[in-house]
Amino acid sequence: MSQQTDSTAVGVPQVDWTKAFDAQSQAAFGQAFAPDVALEAALLTRPIEGRERVARVMALMSNTYESLEFTHQATNDRRTYLEWTAVALGGLRMKGVTVLVRDEQGRIATVAIHHRFLNEILILSEHAGKQLLDVLNPDDFYNPAVRTR
Template identity: 45%
Template structure:
C-alpha cells in the first residue's frame, strides 16, 4: 500500500511501482481526502481522518501488507500500521514528516499554507526540495497540486506541522524495526561508522526544544557523496538520549548499511543491516 504526501496524488507512485520486479506483489494506491481525484472532499483534513480512510482500505483487502508513506503520508502510514500489528508486515517511511509534527513557526508555515492554487509557487518549492526531479514529473505534480483547493492545502499544511498526539510517545508500531540501544552498543556503531566516512563537514545546525538538527555532507567508498541529517534528542539534564542519523541517496544507504554490518560482524546481529 502506497500513501502519497503533501500536494501529491496516488499517481506519484506509478514509476516506482513499474520498477518492482518481485513476483506476486499486489500494489494498492489511493488519493487522500482533498487530493488527486478527491479534491472536492470536504474537511476536516486531519491525520485521524486520513488514517481511518487508509485503514479502511487495508481492512477491505483483508491481507497482510507492507505500507509505504512519503512526507505527510509517512505519518498516516505509521498510524495505520500501528493500529494493525497482526497484518502490517512492514512500514517504509520515505522523506518522513515526524508524527509529532515539525512545529515550525507561522512565518515559515505561511509559505506552505499559501501554496493552494499557486502553480508558480508550487513549482519553486518542488524544485528546491526535489532537485533531481525530471521536468515532465515536475509539470505533472504541479498540475496535480494546483487542483487542490486553497483551504485544503492550508489544513493539510497545518496537519503535518502540528502533528498527532501519538507522536509525543515512542511509536506504537511494533513491526520489524530495530534500534541500537545501550551506551556500549551505540559507541560500537558510531566508532565503526566513523571509519567508513572519508570526509564529513557539518553545513547547517538548528535547535528546537530538546532536539538538535545537524545537516552534513560526507564522502565514502572512493569519493561517493553522502548527504545527511543527524537528530540528537536530549533529556532535561542536557544529556543525549537518542541519536537518529539519516543518509541519502538510497543506494548509498544500502551500501553503507551493508559495510557497517560487515565491520560489526559478531558485535551486532546481522538483522540490523542491509543484506541485499
C-alpha cells in the same frame, strides 16, 4: 561565530556529537550518550540501544567517512538538527540530517540519522553490517542474503 574544525563549517557550533566525530572514538561518543541511548538510522533495520553498542557503531561509522562536514545546525528545546555532507568508502557521496534528542541532564538520549540516497545507504549499510558482526546481528543492516520485515 564558531571556529572552523575538521567536521564543522564556519558558523556551525561544535557540540559533543561533532566533537565525537572529530575524535572518531568509542569513548568520545560514549561520553555524550545517556546510558539507554537509542540509535535510529536509515541504514539500520531496527533501532540499536545502549551506550556501549551505540558508541561502537558510531565509532566505526565515523571512521568509515573519508570526509564529513556538518553544514547547518538548528536547536529547538532538547532537539538539535545537524545537516551534513560526507564521502565514504572510496568516493561514495552522501547527504543527510541527524536529529539529536537530549535528556534532562543534557546527554544524548536518541540519535536519528537520515542518509540520502538509497543506493548509497544500501552500500554503507552492507559495509557497516560486515564490520559490526561482533556487536550486532547480520539482519540489523542491509544484507541481500538475509530478508527482514
